[in-house]
Amino acid sequence: MSRAGGGVLATFKAPALAALILATSGHALAQRPGALPLHCTDLAGALLPPARIGLPTNGALVQSAAMISATANGNLNGDYCRLTGVIRAQSAGTPDIRFEVNLPSRWNGRALQFGGGGYSGVVVTGTGPMPFSPDNAPLRRGYATFGDDSGHNGTSSEANFGLLEEAVTNFGYAHLKKAHDVALALITLGYGRAPEHMYFAGGSTGGREGYTVIQRYPDDYDGVIANAPALNFSGVRLIGVVVGQHEYRTPGGYLSPPLLEQVYARVMQVCDTLDGAADGIVSDVEACRAQEPEIIDSLRCTAQPAPASEPGCLTPPQIATLESLRDGLHLPYPLAWNVDSYRGYNVFQGTRFTSMLGLAHSPQRQPQLGFVSNGYLYAQGDAYLKYFVTHDPTFDSTNFDAARPGRYRERLVALSATIGAMNPDVSRYLARGGKLITLQGLADEVISPNQTIAYYQGLIGRYGEERVDSFMRLYMVPGYQHGNGVFIPSVDLLGALDDWVTHGNAPETLFTTDIAPATNGRTRPLCRYPAFPRYLGKGNLNSATSFTCTMP
Incomplete structure (x- = not known):
């Protein structure tokens, strides 16, 4: 993904660091590509002016910058630089957007934005695992990660911020662009170059956000994982x-x-x-x-x-x-x-x-x-x-x-x-080669699986099956509900997405492991919709090899 890394990205309180940025405003900072930022703590107090953010704000501030050691208690992600801060709201009384950006010492050249859940309200740190991949944190794999609170403080069940118009706009779509632009600036500053690929991943509200960035900001992302998307809010x-x-x-x-x-x-x-x-x-x-x-x-x-x-x-x-x-x-x-x-x-x-x-x-x-x-x-x-x-x-x-x-x-x-994220026009994302993977349970009791299927079918009606296949994969999981169910899938969707974007290997049938407590460890093929796993009539019922993907 091509992005300009030049220009003065921010003004800093630390004079020495500001001079370094000015001196290297043309291209990379004086450090080896992919290495940990040399002066993580100096990033504290960094200011990003409103002009560097693609939607109206009052700028952004890095409030804290700390090196997290691989030996720190509870840290399984290796050495990384943790940056936290705020993106200032424009309207009086509207909460700022709180964010976190994590820069790993061994960077793989990619960045991943995490989506929220419910009504959000809590900063998504980006330090945890991917949905459906509980043992595989992207930060540990070398991804620069980031997330935010969507522009209000509270729990994922609290809707009272709906009284504030700027907060509603932030929750609907604006926080995604604002956090993306701030994180991109900090990642570029930290490593001296922009990410080779920018990804987004989320489920439920985060799934809706995934479709939102495809529809509204197609030039910002190379690949999206949008699971159980809360479309048609x-x-x-x-x-x-x-x-x-x-x-x-x-x-x-x-x-x-x-x-x-x-x-x-x-x-x-x-x-x-x-x-x-x-x-x-x-x-x-x-x-x-x-x-x-x-x-x-x-x-x-x-x-x-x-x-x-x-x-x-x-x-x-x-x-x-x-x-x-x-x-x-x-x-x-x-x-x-x-x-x-x-x-x-x-x-x-x-x-x-x-x-x-x-x-x-x-x-x-x-x-x-x-x-x-x-x-x-x-x-x-x-x-x-x-x-x-x-x-x-x-x-x-x-x-x-x-x-x-x-x-x-x-x-x-x-x-x-x-x-709502129901705009059927994804032509820009499709034309520039962006990729999309969606996974959802057929037994989802919160987000109707049939609404997700209807949007997918609408895309086929608009663009044709061949063009939709070139950028999208839809996997509907039998027995899976909204985070629970008789079958709870664990599968490396990020690996599949990255392989598709980086090497052109489009995912077909995947294999997923059940992590439901009562049946933990059994496997099934994860079939592309509308196919489903059918038992071959012989073999171990707990093994994916005993099933084949079959059309209805």
Whole structure:
């Protein structure tokens, strides 16, 4: 990836270092390429002017610079220079963007930006492992890494920053560009040259951010890993409100966790072996979908009210709640990029909604909605309406009509452009040879796998399968939910991405190891969508070699 390394990147408090930068403003600093910055601690106090950042800010400040020794307690990443600082906000009352940049002593010439999770609010340090690669930290592998807090302080579940417009813009997309430009300047300063390749990696919110940088900043990245991407952010929040209304506003619409487990158990009885293996995983989702009417009928109560002789049966209001999840959201007006729907979940294809991120565990709607008590989707949707849409922390989402939002429609559309990452135009990224890998669970209970598939299919409809294959790989994982599930994959996606970018070796079938506690160590082929792993009929059920990728 070609980037100019010249120019005065910053003004520093340390006069000696400032003189060194001025003296070497043409090209590299006087140190060997790939080596650890010679004066890490001198970087403390470095100032980056607003002109060096591609979006409006009040500049950036490196607040601390420290060498972390390979022998430091808890450090598994070798020697590296840790830089922390802030990117100054423009609006009064808006929090600064806090960031961290890590420069390893043995640099491989590449840089990796880490995405956030949930509503972010905590600095992503970049010192940990990649998603789905728990034993493989990129910093330890020689990558210069960086991350930030997306421009507000709090926990990943707090949405109150939605009252601040600059903070919303930062969260939606701006923090990505601002942190990238600051990190690029510091990396170039530290090593005397720009990275050969710049990558991005994240999941959920970080997955949405991955698609965001492809759509908005295609010239800044050579490769992106965007897992379980929270695309169509307004859509996923609105469907959460709709489902919550079915649970609490419709009499009898609530389903208890034991009843949800009954639904899951019935699905497994019908669909587990459709892929040829009794392994607790629904792999052939499309074949299972064909059995959906039978599954629902077998769960339906035969009499009203439900007799004691039918434990675990579903009443019409309870079926309606599940069908609202399955059917997704359909709006009579378009959001940004003419998006008017949010695809539904695989409710009757092996998704378990009793998890901590699933449906409500309490039959009563609490005054303050909780993720577990009232369901993750509903609680997040309610908070989105309060802070992002209405700017009214007392707003009651009980009777909010997503199809007819009245005076809030314009705001919903504007937010979907700021945060949604649904722009189908990725022509610039595709033309310059950028690469994209996306992995997601087919049993995801937070981000609908069908929304991700729909975006992918939209790209094929726009560019054709051959061009999409030239830059994108989509892997849908049977049995995997949103961080949990009956199968939790571990696979080196960064290695696959780097090999694709650097050597042109496009990944095909990958092999993944299950790290779910109950089945840790079993392996499966990770098939390119729409293929799925089918058991060959013989061999070890815990070995990937006993399966083949099969088209539905």
